[in-house]
Amino acid sequence: MIRIDHLTKTFGKFTAAADISLSLARGESLALWGSNGAGKTTIIRCVLGLLSFQGTIRVGGRDVARDGKRARSLIGYVPQELAFYDDLRVWEAITLFARLKNVARVDLDATLDHVGIPDQGGKRIRELSGGMKQRLALAIALLGDPPLLVLDEVTASLDVCGRAELVALLGRLSGQGRSLLFASHRADEVTSLAQRVLMLDKGKATAEVPVSQFVARLGAGSVLHLHMPEPSRPIAIELLRGHGFAPTLNGVGILVPVPATQKAVPLRLLAEARLSVDDFELLSPRDASLSQENHA
Amino acid sequence: MSAATLPSSDVIPAHAPGMISNILTLAWRELRDALRARSFLLYSLAFLALGLGVSYVSAAGTGSLGLSGFGRTTAGLINIVLLVVPLMALTTGASAIAGDRERGMLLFLLAQPVSRLEVVLGKFLGLSGALIACITLGLGACSLVLAWQGGATEPRTMLWLASLSVLLALSMLSVGMLVSALARKASVAVGTGVFLWLALVFVTDLGIMAGTLALRLPVRSLFFLTLSNPLQAFKMWALHSIDASIDVLGPAGLYAMDTYHDTLPWMFGTSLAAWIVLPLVAAALIFRTRSPV
Incomplete structure (x- = not known):
């Protein structure tokens, strides 16, 4: 599903990701684990084609640098915090992104129900709590049923209850043949959602291990x-x-x-x-x- | 190895939407957002109030003097357009990309199956729609006031003035979007937009006058320098359309009338078209390489 070869990303003299290589098969889940500044978000942004980089990244066989739009059509992305037009109503946001994702018909009720925010379609985005916003972002990410979900520290801005609920929801979603690439610095999330873990430190991959070894290493x-x-x-x-x-x-x-x-x-x-x-x-x-x- | 050369089993079919579809979706969203924005409402009201003021005073002062009265009104409206429309378009364009980048919205938008060119064109199209709505509302209301006051109105001239105002608005929107693509912060972009407005409205004229005196520029150079300012190109074209003459502009106007008489509209049009296309192309090229955060 994803193949990254020798990814290097620098910002001036600062190297945010150094010679990172990884692959993720269909239905697999991989965690990018490390402290702040380890390079997790940089790798995710490169996968999405949001940053220029050295090396190659393929999503579903498509080169992100050259065919980014098609590559992104295979990805559902959930950011750390949903930042979008706050005055939009939930149904408007869903409709807008459905169009951008080439999804002809959306069952709004089912979409919102699926992520645990039923009956919220008429609310404006600014009226939603942090947890609800993340669920809306997840609903948008799932439009068109993409084969790959990319999550960037999605629980970072949530309280304990919101975090546990979202992780449980993601756990259910990841078990449906969908690949999952996510960044986290929380060990509990990693062990709940990942099968493999790429451990990062200051932009370098220090190890890629199955989750059981990750626990032992911790x-x-x-x-x-x-x-x-x-x-x-x-x-x-x-x-x-x-x-x-x-x-x-x-x-x-x-x-x-x-x-x-x-x-x-x-x-x-x-x-x-x-x-x-x-x-x-x-x-x-x-x-x-x-x-x-x-x-x- | 490109996706095309990979074994077909390795390439997952992707159903990205078409370019036109994405541009229209983004344009509609932008138009809706712009029309709801408070700043846009204020600009529209200012344009409306100034335009109505000029129309009312002109109509009241001229009674039924006919076309010359309407010509005077149109000349007044040209000055209002020269002041308000560039400011509105420059600041709107300036906040278009930089504002979204600063609020983190650009990151989420570009993480979807849209290209950066589609985002730039969608924003340009949507904001153009909002500017056209504002200009139509302003000049339309002025026409109604003139008709109501019994002053002579010539719908064709008013329509032509509206069309030229739209071209001026698009050129300034394009410049604003270039500024927006370059700036990291919305406040810097809008500040630069206001500075450019001041420069184009006031400083350029003074600069050309001072340069002409100091460097003893030939009248030909003076005309082309004036033509290179989109605001002046608009003004000359509008005056030329009312009077079929731009003698009021002095030596440069006289020179232009004598030398390029029939081709003048083409020259004005080319100047404005260049100010629409070139900054927009530059904005798209710069936006392609810029980080969305």
């Missing part, structure tokens, strides 16, 4: 040891993998590496799927490793 995570009946273990593993976790089978259950702020998430996911958990314990990564070795 060092702040724990391993959740879930005791479950044997028949439900494979289903649980598949479910948790779908939500960005990297569970592994262990003699009496499943080991799930979890970041410090996400310890209860696997339990919630399993409860929602009506998969019973007999018991659980939190292990340090070292203890989990020993436990795995003992059972092997």
